[in-house]
Amino acid sequence: MTRSLLIFCLGITLLESVHGATSTFYGATPYPLIAPVSTTTFQSSPLIPTRPGTGNITISPDGKTAYFGECEVPGIAHCPIIAMDLATDEKLHTYQTVHPYTEYAVTILPNESQLWVSTCSTNLGSCVNYHVEVFDVSSEKELADIWIGKDGIAALRVAPNGSTVYCLHTYGLSSTGGVTAIDVASFRLGATFHAPHGLAPSSLVISADSTTGYVLAVDPNNFHGSALYAVDLTQMALKSTIAGVSGGSGEVAISGNGATLAVWLSEGVNEVILIDTATETITQTIPGVLGNLIGISPDGNTVYVSLLYSLQTVDAKTGNITTQFSGVPVYGGSLSQDGKVIYLFLNSGSGVIAFQEGSRISKALELQQSSAWLAVSPHGGTVYTANHSGGVSAVSMQTGAVSQLLPGLGVEAVAVSPDGGRLYAFSAGFAFTIVNAASGAAENTITLPSCTDVTSGSIAMDPTGSWAFVTESPCGSVVPINLKIEKAETPLSGTSGTGLAVSPDGTRLYASAGGSVDAIDLATKKVIGTIPVTATAIVVSPDGSLAYISGTQNGTAGVAVVDTSTLAVSHFIPVANAGGGGESIGITQDGSYVYVGVTSTTGNQVTQTVAVINTQTLQVVGNVLSGPPFVIH
Numbered sequence: 001m002t003r004s005l006l007i008f009c010l011g012i013t014l015l016e017s018v019h020g021a022t023s024t025f026y027g028a029t030p031y032p033l034i035a036p037v038s039t040t041t042f043q044s045s046p047l048i049p050t051r052p053g054t055g056n057i058t059i060s061p062d063g064k065t066a067y068f069g070e071c072e073v074p075g076i077a078h079c080p081i082i083a084m085d086l087a088t089d090e091k092l093h094t095y096q097t098v099h100p101y102t103e104y105a106v107t108i109l110p111n112e113s114q115l116w117v118s119t120c121s122t123n124l125g126s127c128v129n130y131h132v133e134v135f136d137v138s139s140e141k142e143l144a145d146i147w148i149g150k151d152g153i154a155a156l157r158v159a160p161n162g163s164t165v166y167c168l169h170t171y172g173l174s175s176t177g178g179v180t181a182i183d184v185a186s187f188r189l190g191a192t193f194h195a196p197h198g199l200a201p202s203s204l205v206i207s208a209d210s211t212t213g214y215v216l217a218v219d220p221n222n223f224h225g226s227a228l229y230a231v232d233l234t235q236m237a238l239k240s241t242i243a244g245v246s247g248g249s250g251e252v253a254i255s256g257n258g259a260t261l262a263v264w265l266s267e268g269v270n271e272v273i274l275i276d277t278a279t280e281t282i283t284q285t286i287p288g289v290l291g292n293l294i295g296i297s298p299d300g301n302t303v304y305v306s307l308l309y310s311l312q313t314v315d316a317k318t319g320n321i322t323t324q325f326s327g328v329p330v331y332g333g334s335l336s337q338d339g340k341v342i343y344l345f346l347n348s349g350s351g352v353i354a355f356q357e358g359s360r361i362s363k364a365l366e367l368q369q370s371s372a373w374l375a376v377s378p379h380g381g382t383v384y385t386a387n388h389s390g391g392v393s394a395v396s397m398q399t400g401a402v403s404q405l406l407p408g409l410g411v412e413a414v415a416v417s418p419d420g421g422r423l424y425a426f427s428a429g430f431a432f433t434i435v436n437a438a439s440g441a442a443e444n445t446i447t448l449p450s451c452t453d454v455t456s457g458s459i460a461m462d463p464t465g466s467w468a469f470v471t472e473s474p475c476g477s478v479v480p481i482n483l484k485i486e487k488a489e490t491p492l493s494g495t496s497g498t499g500l501a502v503s504p505d506g507t508r509l510y511a512s513a514g515g516s517v518d519a520i521d522l523a524t525k526k527v528i529g530t531i532p533v534t535a536t537a538i539v540v541s542p543d544g545s546l547a548y549i550s551g552t553q554n555g556t557a558g559v560a561v562v563d564t565s566t567l568a569v570s571h572f573i574p575v576a577n578a579g580g581g582g583e584s585i586g587i588t589q590d591g592s593y594v595y596v597g598v599t600s601t602t603g604n605q606v607t608q609t610v611a612v613i614n615t616q617t618l619q620v621v622g623n624v625l626s627g628p629p630f631v632i633h
Contacts, residue, residue, distance in 0.1 A: 009041065022356070023588040025595065026374050027630030029351045030608040032057070032331075034066060034086065035344040039297065039304075039335075042324045047346075047406065048086055048624040050606040053079070053179070058106040059334045059343050065272045065366070067108065067115065068342075069101045074515045081106065083119055083137070089625075095135045098145050100127075105156040107165065107186065118153040132156065132167060134187060144187040151177045154202055159210040159233070161345055166213065166233075166453060168201045169290060169323055176200045176220055179213065181236060185222040189237035199227060205254040205261070212239070214261055214277075218249040226250065230280065244282045245273055254300025256339055260316070260501050264293035264305070272303055274316050286319040294342060297334030304342055306330045311344060352383055353626055354397055357588060365395055367402060373413040373459070373583055376633040377437075378420045386414040387558075392425050392435065406433060406438035412457035413582070418465040424483075427460050432481055432488065434632065446488050448472070448479050460583030460633055462506040462522070469509055471582070478511050492525060494518065498582035499535030499551065503564070504544045510536070517549060519567055533560040536578075537585040537628075539594065540564070542613075550578050550585040550596045559585070559596050559613060573618050574609050576600070583629035597628035 034048040034057065048066070050057070055069035066086055070289035071079025079101040083093035099119035107116045115135040130153050134144040151169035154177075158165045161409035163184055170177040176237040177200040181190035187588035195201055206213050213231040229238055230244035247269035253262045254277075261275040272293075274284040291307035296316075303314040310323045310332070328348035336343070351367050352374065365383075373386040383395045384405075392414050416437070417424070425434040434447040448470070458471045468481045477491035478500065492511070499512030502522075509520040512535035519529045535551040547562040553569065557578045561571040577600040578584075584597030594613040599606065610629030611620050 004008065024354055024356050024376075024380060024626045024633050025586075025626070026352055026354045026376055026629060026633065027624065027626035028371055028374075028608075028628065029353055030606075030627035031625060033346040034344055035328075036063075036086070037325075037342045037344055039302070039340055039342055044230065044344075048089055050083060050084070051091075051625070052404070053345050054610065055101070056077070056104070056106070057332070057343075057345050058108065059086075059096050059336070060108050060112055061110055062262075062451045063336050063341060063343075064111065065112075067106050071101055081135075082114065083115075092126060093137070093140050095140055095142075097133050099131050099133070099143070101324065105167075108137070109158055110160060110162045110502070113144065116156050116158070118156060118167075120153075120343065126510060127152065130169065131166075132182065132248070139331075146182060146187055146189065148189075150178070152370035155204060157204045157206060157213075158184075159206055159557060160208055161210040163210070164622070166204060168204055170200050170202070170220070171321065179204060179232070180627070188295070195227070196227060196238065196241070197227075202226075202249050203252045206250050207493055208234070208256075208258040209252070212271060213276075214252055216245075216250060216252045216263060220631065227266065228261075228275075240280060242275060242280050243326065245405060247271075250291040253293055253296045253303075253335075255296045256302035256337070256548075257300065260296060260300030262293065262296040262303045262316075264289060264303075272305075272314055274300075274303075284319060285317060286314055286321070289314060294330060294333040295339075297335075297597075298339040301577040304333070306333045306344065311342065346383070352395065354383070357593070363399070365400060365402075367393065368396065369393075371629055374424070374446070374629050374631045375414045375416045376631055377416055378418060380633055384414050384416065384423060385625050386411040386425065388412070392423060394437070394440075403440065405437070406435050406442065413470065414458035415461050415468060417461075418463070424459065424461075424468050424481075426457050428457065428472075432468070432470060432479075434483075434486065441528045444486050446486060449477070449491055449520060450486055455565065458500040460500045460502045460509070462502050463504060464506060466508075467502075467522070469500060469502065469511075471495065471498060471511065473524075478509070478520075495529070497535060500582055501538040501540050501547070503540050504542060508564070510538045510540070510547055510549075512536070512540060512551075519564075531560070531562055531567050531569065533562075533569065536580065536584050537597070539585045539587045541587060541591045542589060543591065546591075547616075548594050548596075550575075559594065561593075561618065571618050573620070575612060575613075575620060578611070581606065586630060586632035587615075588632060595620075595624065595630065595632060597630065598623075599628065 001440045004523045035044045053071045058067045060358040066084045069079045070082045081095040105118035119131045121129045130148045132146040154168040154182040167180045176198045178192040178194045180192040195217035200220040203216040208422045215229045218226045224462045228242040230240045233262045247265045250265040263273040274288045291305040294304040306310045330520045332345040372387040375384040391408040394403045413426045425433045434444045454603045460469045478495045495511040497512035501510045517531040518527045533549045535549045537550040549560040580597035580599040586595045610624040612622040614621045
């Protein structure tokens with residue numbers, strides 16, 4: 001089965017220039033991604049990773065910078081606003097707000113000199129007072145903290161001439177909200193426009209001459225009744241009510257030439273209404289438009305809408321709806337001022353990336369499913385991904401084609417034979433399946449000793465491809481599988497957890513065993529020593545002299561460096577929150593760098609990165625915006 005997907009490029013963040021080795025990193029994509037898409041070809045230029053805890057994303061008018069909140073619990077804890085260079089993926093600025101960032105509104109002046117951010121002060125975790133904070137873009141200095149009141153802030157919109165910022169504040173304890181003008185020069189609050197009939201403003205666009213605003217307002221009691229108003233912004237007074245716009249809440253956009261409005265109504269209406277601004281009359285009503293309005297082209301001929309797994313274009317003349325992308329986890333987007341680029345914002349956790357060491361560029365593949373384990377073909381080029389519910393899929397790094405090779409449930413880990421001809425899939429159903437890598441056909445299934453409550457598993461191969469070893473956590477055993485005769489042997493008891501690795505010469509197995517790691521002689525299947533580290537993942541250096549164990553020692557998380565001749569821990573490198581499963585550590589082919597997964601949890605928010613350790617200095621020298629599982633080939 002072939003799935004629809006995209007291949008992009010993206011960058012990594014390293015704090016030192018990595019050596020020019022030939023190793024390639026393959027890992028999961030745990031954070032939102034930005035995909036700049038041409039509105040002419042609908043092809044994406046390099047895809048850009050964001051950061052842990054990324055909130056709503058705003059693109060600068062010149063298309064060079066992305067602004068977003070970097071926060072684990074938005075609106076509750078203080079969260080800085082990050083400015084990131086879209087060309088280099090480098091963090092340019094950090095703006096620390098006085099009040100917690102609410103994620104609702106960020107805007108930049110047309111000359112990009114000031115950043116305006118909506119924030120709130122809290123009481124017992126709930127917003128009680130709302131503010132607009134203003135920063136100097138280049139110096140990061142806060143210029144103003146403007147109190148708005150107790151109304152929540154829906155949006156900030158700046159006039160094209162840059163003289164005024166308009167704050168849309170929604171209904172609060174004592175009002176139904178309004179649109180308030182804020183003078184950019186003095187930061188003083190000006191007049192407020194209140195929509196008729198007690199409606200609350202939800203969306204605003206401004207004419208090119210900065211004199212007229214178009215406000216979409218909604219009934220705050222049921223979010224179904226709505227109306228569109230033309231507002232004289234010089235007087236903050238109602239000019240007219242545009243007839244024919246009613247139904248649900250939604251969004252409004254204006255074409256670059258100012259001639260056309262596009263109104264998208266949700267709440268069961270799901271239609272786009274096009275309006276001639278000169279006559280304030282409806283020229284087209286297009287039903288069946290699902291998703292969120294991104295914008296309308298400068299000439300007013302095309303409306304762009306993001307849907308859960310696609311980008312759609314709506315022809316303003318014919319009403320035809322065209323799906324430009326499918327299989328892309330879109331949650332929003334932004335149209336550039338010139339209308340040439342759509343910045344799609346993609347959800348995380350459903351793809352893989354790959355990059356060669358020494359390069360800041362990598363490929364990103366969207367798979368529509370998360371990965372429990374990754375494996376790579378002997379010569380690279382094909383990535384195999386195991387999924388808890390979707391089985392095993394093969395992904396071509398050259399063409400992007402995705403083929404499902406082993407449908408089924410509960411696949412925990414996958415490995416490849418040295419010649420690339422076979423795959424080995426370990427499932428939580430106590431089965432080890434041998435798969436023909438070319439055809440995807442299951443050639444044999446080996447039943448493993450039963451175990452209750454399997455929560456995860458790991459797989460390790462010996463270098464000759466004669467043996468595979470699998471763990472069934474928390475069953476307390478490693479099962480050796482003789483691949484020559486395709487038979488499971490007696491489990492090696494006493495082990496527990498996901499840490500598992502075979503030495504490069506195939507003579508030893510290292511396996512987590514509760515609070516320590518067992519070193520097992522594979523000729524005799526006997527434990528020959530223990531390492532006093534609690535392990536989540538293990539990797540052995542290419543020459544076999546050192547083992548690197550991700551886990552904890554005396555309650556401290558990090559990476560233990562172990563002399564394999566003595567099994568003594570020679571060094572312990574503290575890495576906060578190191579861990580993340582059996583594929584959360586890897587080493588480059590020349591042994592110069594170790595990559596270790598870092599996974600932390602705050603409430604329901606999981607934050608993942610990969611720390612890079614220089615094995616000569618034993619220092620963390622950078623990080624990769626990826627997460628476990630990952631594999632280095």
